[in-house]
Structure formats: C-alpha cells, structure tokens
Amino acid sequence: MNSGIDLEMSFTQGVQNLGLSHELAHLLWIPLPMLLVLVSAVIGVLVTVWLERKISAAAQQRIGPEYAGALGILQPMADGLKLLVKEDIIPAKADSVLFTVGPILVLVPVILSWLIVPFGQNLLISNVGIGIFLWIALSSIQPIGLLMSGYSSNNKYSLLGGLRAAAQSISYEIPLALAVLAIVMMSNSLSTVDIVEQQNTAGFLSWNIWRQPVGFIIFWICALAECERLPFDLPEAEEELVAGYQTEYAGMKFALFYLAGYINLVLSALLVSVLYLGGWGFPISIDWFSSLIGLSIDNPLVQIIAASLGIVMTILKAYLLVFLAILLRWTTPRVRIDQLLDLGWKFLLPISLVNLLVTASLKLAFPMTFGG
Amino acid sequence: MNIAYSTELICFLILSSVIVSGSLAVVLLENIVYSAFLLGGVFMAVAGLYLLLNASFVAAAQILVYVGAVNVLILFAIMLVNKKEKLKPIDGLKTRKLISGGVCGGLLILLLRVSITTDWNIPGPTSIGEEATERIGEHLFTDYLLPFELASILLLMAMIGAIVLARRDVSITNDNINDLTNQKSLSDKKIRLLSENSLK
Numbered sequence: 001m002n003s004g005i006d007l008e009m010s011f012t013q014g015v016q017n018l019g020l021s022h023e024l025a026h027l028l029w030i031p032l033p034m035l036l037v038l039v040s041a042v043i044g045v046l047v048t049v050w051l052e053r054k055i056s057a058a059a060q061q062r063i064g065p066e067y068a069g070a071l072g073i074l075q076p077m078a079d080g081l082k083l084l085v086k087e088d089i090i091p092a093k094a095d096s097v098l099f100t101v102g103p104i105l106v107l108v109p110v111i112l113s114w115l116i117v118p119f120g121q122n123l124l125i126s127n128v129g130i131g132i133f134l135w136i137a138l139s140s141i142q143p144i145g146l147l148m149s150g151y152s153s154n155n156k157y158s159l160l161g162g163l164r165a166a167a168q169s170i171s172y173e174i175p176l177a178l179a180v181l182a183i184v185m186m187s188n189s190l191s192t193v194d195i196v197e198q199q200n201t202a203g204f205l206s207w208n209i210w211r212q213p214v215g216f217i218i219f220w221i222c223a224l225a226e227c228e229r230l231p232f233d234l235p236e237a238e239e240e241l242v243a244g245y246q247t248e249y250a251g252m253k254f255a256l257f258y259l260a261g262y263i264n265l266v267l268s269a270l271l272v273s274v275l276y277l278g279g280w281g282f283p284i285s286i287d288w289f290s291s292l293i294g295l296s297i298d299n300p301l302v303q304i305i306a307a308s309l310g311i312v313m314t315i316l317k318a319y320l321l322v323f324l325a326i327l328l329r330w331t332t333p334r335v336r337i338d339q340l341l342d343l344g345w346k347f348l349l350p351i352s353l354v355n356l357l358v359t360a361s362l363k364l365a366f367p368m369t370f371g372g
Numbered sequence: 373m374n375i376a377y378s379t380e381l382i383c384f385l386i387l388s389s390v391i392v393s394g395s396l397a398v399v400l401l402e403n404i405v406y407s408a409f410l411l412g413g414v415f416m417a418v419a420g421l422y423l424l425l426n427a428s429f430v431a432a433a434q435i436l437v438y439v440g441a442v443n444v445l446i447l448f449a450i451m452l453v454n455k456k457e458k459l460k461p462i463d464g465l466k467t468r469k470l471i472s473g474g475v476c477g478g479l480l481i482l483l484l485r486v487s488i489t490t491d492w493n494i495p496g497p498t499s500i501g502e503e504a505t506e507r508i509g510e511h512l513f514t515d516y517l518l519p520f521e522l523a524s525i526l527l528l529m530a531m532i533g534a535i536v537l538a539r540r541d542v543s544i545t546n547d548n549i550n551d552l553t554n555q556k557s558l559s560d561k562k563i564r565l566l567s568e569n570s571l572k
Contacts, residue, residue, distance in 0.1 A: 023375045098409065129502030130428050137432040140440025144412050147447050151405060163451060166444055173440070190505060 007122065033125045037114045045262040047319075049076040052326050059330040083258070086251035094248065095152035102149030103249070103256035109138040110264045117270050118192050120280050120310040131191040132184065135271065136177050139226060142260075143169045146235070146245055149257075153248040161244025164337065165235035169226055171344035176222035178352035179215040182359040183208055183275050186370055196279030204283040209276040211370060214355045216276045218348055220321075223268035225344070227261065230329035234337055265325060266318065273317035280310030384424055390417040408450055412443040426499035429508060 008029055015025035050065070050073055057064025065072025090096050113135045118124040128134060143166035150162015184190055186208070187198040199207050209216050225232040236244035246257050273279060282289075290302050335343070363370040394414040398407045415438040422431035462468070500507060512520050 027375060128428060130432050130505065133429070133432050137436040137440065140436050143444050144409070144439065144447065147444070147451065148409060151451055159451065163448070166448060170444060
C-alpha cells in the first residue's frame with residue numbers, strides 16, 4: 001500500500017528547517033487540522049441548511065429562500081447571524097448553570113467525533129486505534145446534555161422532550177453498535193482508515209454495502225434516530241411538546257442545539273459512506289486507472305489528483321445520503337413513541353444480532369470474501 | 373523537562389483535582405440532580421486518566437458504559453420520580469454523619485498508608501497502546517473466559533428479574549380492570565404481597 005500524501009510530515013519538516021525543535025513543530029501542527037475540520041464542519045452545516053430549505057420548498061411546491069445571494073445561498077449565513085445577535089434569555093426559575101452547560105455537552109462530543117472521519121489515506125486528524133469505537137463512546141455522552149437541558153429549563157415539555165431524547169438515543173445506540181461490530185469483524189480493525197482500505201480493493205464491487213446490506217439499513221435507520229431526524233423526531237415533536245428540550249432556549253444557546261443536530265447529520269452521512277460506501281474510494285480502482293494511462297501510483301501528479309478525488313468522493317457520497325435524509329424528513333410522517341421503541345428493541349435489535357451471527361459464520365465459511 | 377512530559381503532568385494534575393473535588397461534591401451536595409451530573413463528570417475524568425496511561429480502549433469503554441449507560445440510567449430514575457420536596461429530618465443525623473465521616477476518614481488514612489509504604493515498581497510495565505484491544509479480546513476468550521461468562525449470566529439474571537418485576541400485574545383479568553373499586557383493592561393486595569415477599 002502506498003502511503004499517499006503526508007501533510008503532517010512535510011509541515012513539521014518545513015518548520016524544522018526554519019530552526020525550531022521537532023516538538024515545537026509538532027505543537028504548531030496540532031491546531032491546524034482541528035481548525036480545518038471545525039471550519040469544514042460548520043460549512044457543511046451551512047450547505048445542509050440551505051439544501052434543507054431548498055429541498056423542503058421543492059417538496060412542498062414553493063420556491064424557498066431566494067433573495068439572499070444567488071438561489072438564496074446566503075440564507076443560512078443570515079440565519080446564523082440572526083441567532084448570534086439575538087438576546088440570550090435564561091428563564092427566571094431555570095437552573096442557570098445546567099441550562100448553559102447542557103447545549104455545550106450536546107455539541108462538543110459531536111465535534112470531537114470528527115476526529116476519526118477520514119477524507120483520504122492521511123487526511124484525518126488522528127488515526128486512533130480505537131477509531132469507530134471512539135465515535136460510539138462519544139455519542140453516548142450526548143443524552144446527558146439533553147437530559148440536563150430538559151431538566152434545567154423548568155418546563156414540563158422540556159423535561160418530557162429530554163427524557164424522550166435520552167430514551168431514544170439509548171435504545172438506538174445498541175443496534176447501531178452491533179451493525180458497526182459486523183463491519184469491524186469483516187475488516188479486522190476498528191480504525192476507519194483500515195475499514196476504508198479493506199473496501200477499496202476492486203472499485204465499487206468491494207464496498208461493504210454488498211456484503212452488509214442489512215447492516216447498512218440498520219445503521220441508516222439508527223443514525224437517523226440518533227440525529228432526531230423526522231421519522232424519529234419525537235423529542236421535539238411540535239404538535240405534542242412545543243419544541244421538546246429546546247423550548248426555553250433562544251439565541252446562541254439554541255444555535256448550539258441547531259448546529260449539533262446538523263453536524264451530527266453530516267457526520268452520520270460521512271460515517272455511512274466510510275463504513276459502507278468505500279469512503280474516499282473512487283468507484284473504479286485508482287491503481288487500475290493509473291496503470292491504464294501509464295503513470296506510476298507514486299507519481300506526484302497522480303497522488304494529488306487521487307487525494308482531491310478522494311475528498312470529492314467522500315463529500316459527494318455523504319451529501320447524497322444527506323439528500324436522502326432531507327427527502328425522508330419532508331415526505332414521511334412521524335412514528336409514535338411506542339412504535340419507535342418497538343422498532344428499536346423488538347425489530348432492529350434482534351435483526352442486528354442475527355446479522356452479526358450471519359456475518360461471523362460467513363467469515364468462517366468464506367474467509368476470502370468476508371475478510372478472514 | 374520537555375513539552376510532552378509537562379503536558380502530561382498538567383493534564384494529570386487537572387484530572388486528579390477534578391476527580392477528587394468532583395467525588396467530594398457528589399457526596400456532599402444536597403441536590404441529588406447535581407450529584408448525578410457531577411458523577412458523570414467524575415467518570416469522564418477517570419476516562420481521561422486512562423487516556424494518559426495510554427489505554428484508549430479502556431477509556432472509551434469507561435465512557436460508553438459508565439457515562440453512556442450507568443449515569444444516564446441514574447439520571448433517568450431521578451427525573452422520573454422528580455419531586456422537589458425537602459427530605460424529612462432524621463433523628464440523630466449529626467451522630468450518623470460523624471460516624472460515617474469517621475469511617476471514611478479511617479479508610480482514607482488506611483489507603484494512604486498502603487500507598488506510601490508499598491514499594492512501587494517505577495517505571496511500571498510499558499503500555500502496549502494500540503494493540504490493547506486485541507490483547508483484551510484474547511484474554512477475555514482464553515484465561516478470563518469463566519469470569520466473563522459468569523458476568524454475562526449475572527447480567528442476564530438481572531435483566532430477567534427486572535422484566536418479571538415490571539410485568540407483575542399482567543395476570544389481572546379484564547373484568548377486574550374495568551371495575552375501579554376492585555382495581556383499588558387489587559393494587560392494595562399487591563402492595564401487601566410485595567412487602568410480605570420482601571420481608572422473607
């Protein structure tokens with residue numbers, strides 16, 4: 001396997017040539033990818049909000065945002081600016097400390113999870129060994145933030161919304177983790193980079209979606225439920241609970257929830273593309289393609305083209321899934337709370353257990369195709 | 373002193389002060405909801421200590437199990453029975469507090485003595501880092517298989533017990549449910565039954 005472009009090494013070497021120590025160069029490098037990912041996450045949210053407005057308008061035969069920039073493309077910026085300058089209200093009888101910490105606890109784990117999303121061979125913040133497990137662990141912190149904001153608002157709708165959100169995310173975390181476990185079993189590694197590499201041996205035919213069709217559907221349903229997207233947006237069901245745990249929030253604190261929701265959606269789409277759709281892999285194998293035009297894979301030009309193609313492919317796949325999620329939101333009705341819990345515990349959990357068992361036996365029977 | 377070492381030391385000091393002050397607050401605060409949230413914070417700080425020891429898998433498992441499951445469950449239970457009433461004053465609360473404080477202080481002194489007198493093997497064994505996940509798996513399925521299976525049977529028993537307790541009133545017939553007075557007497561009977569069972 002070629003190592004691809006290693007930006008970190010070139011950066012640290014460049015700084016060291018200026019006469020700084022190796023440790024200091026590393027220290028200077030650390031904030032750069034974090035900043036980049038933070039910026040790209042926020043831009044991803046802006047794009048998703050715009051898409052949501054436009055697609056919902058199309059689904060309801062409206063025009064949608066039109067005046068802010070061409071095709072209303074600056075509308076999300078205007079929304080963000082509006083939320084930024086709004087008054088920050090804390091209800092008189094609310095618990096002000098918990099009320100403030102709640103939204104932060106919801107947002108921070110989501111952003112931290114971007115640590116493991118790979119856009120290329122070396123284009124991720126940190127290739128930690130526990131990889132995808134880190135995401136599962138971090139996403140389990142979120143319900144605490146939701147409970148905290150639901151409780152501290154001192155509002156019965158908020159409390160009910162918070163309890164519902166926590167119950168929902170606990171029950172859908174288990175099938176989600178089991179679906180991921182089947183993938184991990186096939187690629188013999190928790191690291192997202194290894195998972196993608198194992199899928200890119202023969203173009204799109206080796207993507208995990210063909211070997212794990214059931215797991216793909218389970219993961220997608222659970223990811224939608226974890227993001228509280230519409231078939232499962234019980235926690236903020238407008239007709240029943242005003243706005244759930246967000247009822248009392250305004251201004252920037254509300255914006256934190258809003259951001260967390262959309263960042264989580266983009267993150268889930270990215271992870272679906274990493275786990276099931278070959279991540280940065282092009283549908284046709286790059287190795288094969290470069291040998292066709294007679295260039296070595298180590299050629300700098302090929303490397304640069306492959307890296308940019310990888311980023312484009314990851315984002316393209318993720319946004320196709322975001323499009324699907326938005327379309328689902330504006331075309332499906334909401335499930336009831338008992339249907340939601342039934343689906344999670346009585347349907348998805350047994351199916352994902354069976355899926356895991358079948359994957360394990362297939363791995364034993366056909367070690368070549370299912371990663372022995 | 374290089375940068376890596378000093379960063380590690382600062383992180384260790386912050387994490388341990390969070391753990392100590394957080395756990396004291398969990399015990400001493402009057403508001404049970406604050407205690408529950410702080411408990412989550414303490415669990416996270418412990419996960420941070422595991423990270424400092426280069427045990428990332430254990431840290432993630434700590435967050436997943438203790439913060440994501442145990443603490444959320446505690447919070448759930450507190451919020452479902454959320455009553456903002458003052459607890460009744462108990463007789464002799466002061467002496468009780470003194471006795472429990474004395475026991476805890478004695479335990480602290482004992483542990484401190486043990487940690488000071490023990491001849492620690494410094495530096496300890498080198499951490500295996502990223503390999504840890506595989507090693508834990510190997511151990512769980514070879515030399516620690518029996519404890520592992522016993523723990524799962526224990527959890528299964530607890531789960532079945534919870535289901536049995538929750539489904540207790542299924543046997544009431546439909547006619548009785550429609551009759552409100554009957555239902556009242558039934559529920560009274562049930563409470564008595566429960567208390568008799570628990571006395572045994």
